[in-house]
Amino acid sequence: MSAAPQTRRVAIVTDSTSDLEPADAAARGIDVVPLFVNFGDARFRDRVDLSLDEFYRKLASLTVLPTTSQPTPALFEEAFRPHVEAGRAIVCVTIMASLSGTINAATTAGRSFPGAEIRVVDSGTVAGGLALIAQHASDLARDGADAATIAAALEGDARTLRGYATVPDLSHAVRTGRVSRAQAFIGSLVKILPVLRIDSGKIQEHARVRTFARALDAIVDAGAAVANQADGARICVIDSHAADEAAIVAARLREKITTVPLLFERLQAGPVIGTHAGQGALGVFVLPGPSTGSG
Incomplete structure (x- = not known):
């Protein structure tokens, strides 16, 4: 029988550009840290504060496009902390570094937990590609792989996807x-x-x-x-x-x-x-x- 997410030795974290459905991410034990979409001065957490239908309705009516911004290190710290306190290692896989500084925020957050095993991996991709890699990470964690093994596998994924x-x-x-x-x-x-x-x-x-x-x-x-x-x-x-x-x-x-x-x-x-x-x-x-x- 597969281990429940809360009993696994390694936690998996990704960001919202993976576009994983929230229910699927939760079922797989994948924590998702949101990026932001900014409509003027109004800031929304990606896939949290704004439904897909509402977003695309707004997008169709705009003459000035919204902007996007990466998560803060504090948001990654918030995602990491419960796992560190539970004694779990963490593998965090993010959107490709050439498109976003999200990986830098995750790396900075990891330094806030000295002694914890936190491995941050650049997926080399985005959207559906990031989703596939995060799902692979979850499967490996479910099957009992350690953080080093999972991170190495994801680095291989980044080369072949x-x-x-x-x-x-x-x-x-x-x-x-x-x-x-x-x-x-x-x-x-x-x-x-x-x-x-x-x-x-x-x-x-x-x-x-x-x-x-x-x-x-x-x-x-x-x-x-x-x-x-x-x-x-x-x-x-x-x-x-x-x-x-x-x-x-x-x-x-x-x-x-x-x-x-x-x-x-x-x-x-x-x-x-x-x-x-x-x-x-x-x-x-x-x-x-x-x-x-x-x-």
Whole structure:
């Protein structure tokens, strides 16, 4: 029988850009530290103070986009403290350092507990990719692995995980600084959409296509190719208010990935990811490796 989260030797902590559903995170024993979404002077904790429906309604009506900010070290201290007091080691896995200083806040917080075993890991990814790695960490903790073993496994995950994403509208990425105005202008002139590859702490262009339908083809084909080369794979399809398209992508992946057992996850992008991606974005993340555990 699996150990209940409160009886495990190692606690798992991540941040809200993983976009794990709160109930699933709680069931898996994963503590989630929120980033912030700022609408003017009003600050909201990601996935805590603002529902997804409310966020996307607000986003659709705004002329000035919200901003996002990382958690404070104090929030990570709050997450760590009960586990330290209970004598548990902690493995904390965060959004890629190239996108956010969240890992620095977690590292600073860890120094507040001298003598405690707190290992902070850069996932090298975000969103659905971070969710898959956090879930893997939870499975390892459930099975009795120690903190050093879990952290080493997650560092391996960061090297092998692949993500592919596309957005139908580049305006949000421009306004939040993720895509240059020149890139977006050229893309709009020639009706080109980028397909992005997310791995090893970098976001790079994977392909350029003419239509959103072809962009979806590209992320399905790329994700399936990675999975079919592995002994097993954890798969996540994530969308920002594009449930119908995400369902199609998930179904097509299931058709194409026939040679490996799957752990399959469907997630919705929360306010922080939605701020940068805008509505309609889709991503496919693949973590190669034996698909053991509850998925």
